[in-house]
Amino acid sequence: MDYLTLRGLVDNKSVEKKVSRLIMGTAGFYQLENKDSAFSIMDKFVEVGGNTFDSAHQYINSEKVLGEWLDKRGIRKDIYILTKGAHPDDGEPGPRVHPASITKDIMESLERLRTNYIDFYALHRDDLNVEVGPIMEILNEHVEAGRLHAIGASNWSHERIQEANRYASKHGLVGFTYNSPNLSLAQCNEPRWPGCVSVNEEISNWHKGNQLPLLSWSSQAGGFFSGRFKPENRDNEEFIRVYYSDENWERFNRAQELGEMKGSTANEIALAYVLNQPYPTAAIIGPEKVEELLSSIKGSKIQLSASEVKYLNLVN
Numbered sequence: 001m002d003y004l005t006l007r008g009l010v011d012n013k014s015v016e017k018k019v020s021r022l023i024m025g026t027a028g029f030y031q032l033e034n035k036d037s038a039f040s041i042m043d044k045f046v047e048v049g050g051n052t053f054d055s056a057h058q059y060i061n062s063e064k065v066l067g068e069w070l071d072k073r074g075i076r077k078d079i080y081i082l083t084k085g086a087h088p089d090d091g092e093p094g095p096r097v098h099p100a101s102i103t104k105d106i107m108e109s110l111e112r113l114r115t116n117y118i119d120f121y122a123l124h125r126d127d128l129n130v131e132v133g134p135i136m137e138i139l140n141e142h143v144e145a146g147r148l149h150a151i152g153a154s155n156w157s158h159e160r161i162q163e164a165n166r167y168a169s170k171h172g173l174v175g176f177t178y179n180s181p182n183l184s185l186a187q188c189n190e191p192r193w194p195g196c197v198s199v200n201e202e203i204s205n206w207h208k209g210n211q212l213p214l215l216s217w218s219s220q221a222g223g224f225f226s227g228r229f230k231p232e233n234r235d236n237e238e239f240i241r242v243y244y245s246d247e248n249w250e251r252f253n254r255a256q257e258l259g260e261m262k263g264s265t266a267n268e269i270a271l272a273y274v275l276n277q278p279y280p281t282a283a284i285i286g287p288e289k290v291e292e293l294l295s296s297i298k299g300s301k302i303q304l305s306a307s308e309v310k311y312l313n314l315v316n
Contacts (some may be wrong), residue, residue, distance in 0.1 A: 002021045006150060017149075018051075020049060023283065026062040026066050027056070053080070055084075055109075056087065057105040081120070085109060085123065097127035106142055120178065121150070153179055154217070157197060177212075177213070184216065184270065185313065186248045187248060192242045218284075220270050221270065272303075278306070
């Protein structure tokens with residue numbers, strides 16, 4: 001397993017945390033037949049070197065499942081938790097990117113996760129009507145209290161991240177040390193869910209310029225490259241709306257072609273695409289079976305040249 005260094009602050013001292021470049025997503029764990037199924041996948045993930053788990057206040061009971069597993073295994077100090085808050089309509093109506101809702105979500109997440117600190121905390125959505133100042137101030141209060149070790153953004157524009165970090169720098173505060181948008185080989189025709197941000201050429205170039213670590217959600221485009229979907233299959237309206245395009249089917253064909261050359265699947269090549277960018281990346285994965293996890297492990301080890309990355313993305 002490869003690792004990525006993320007910076008944080010603990011007891012007012014700078015720390016570096018070596019995060020596995022595959023991050024176990026827990027959003028769907030509550031849907032499994034029983035907790036033992038989720039526990040076995042998490043056990044295997046740790047066994048192969050994974051150490052970072054993604055969750056969110058909004059993901060129904062996923063934080064509780066993760067928290068119970070950590071409690072039973074007694075390995076909290078060896079595991080990094082990335083969770084998120086301030087999602088709209090998450091128990092409260094309307095936008096929630098303000099100090100009261102941020103604090104509410106943090107305190108509830110800590111209780112659900114059965115821990116007294118969160119390694120990496122991200123704001124799940126943005127609200128352009130709220131100035132960045134109060135947002136960064138309240139997040140830093142929780143950093144100072146030791147509840148959060150690092151803060152980031154999920155589904156924020158890179159312009160707003162810059163604005164927030166300028167404010168933090170000017171006022172002696174901790175800024176965002178990572179970004180967590182969607183990055184995948186399949187380009188979204190439109191946001192999969194309202195308020196989501198997917199990486200385009202402009203965002204990619206921004207990350208290349210500043211080398212801010214990017215932790216991608218839906219890194220394999222929800223299974224678009226798994227072979228379950230075909231252009232003539234019109235059953236899944238969401239995938240048709242978000243991913244069906246001539247360009248994405250060509251990306252699929254090229255991933256399949258390259259996979260045959262490397263003894264891999266198109267899905268594994270799509271994951272490798274995310275992990276072979278010219279800036280630090282990690283991929284949030286959502287395996288429901290151990291076999292799917294092992295496939296992701298294989299994909300994470302594939303090395304792609306810069307020309308292969310461009311070829312997959314139709315640049316040449």
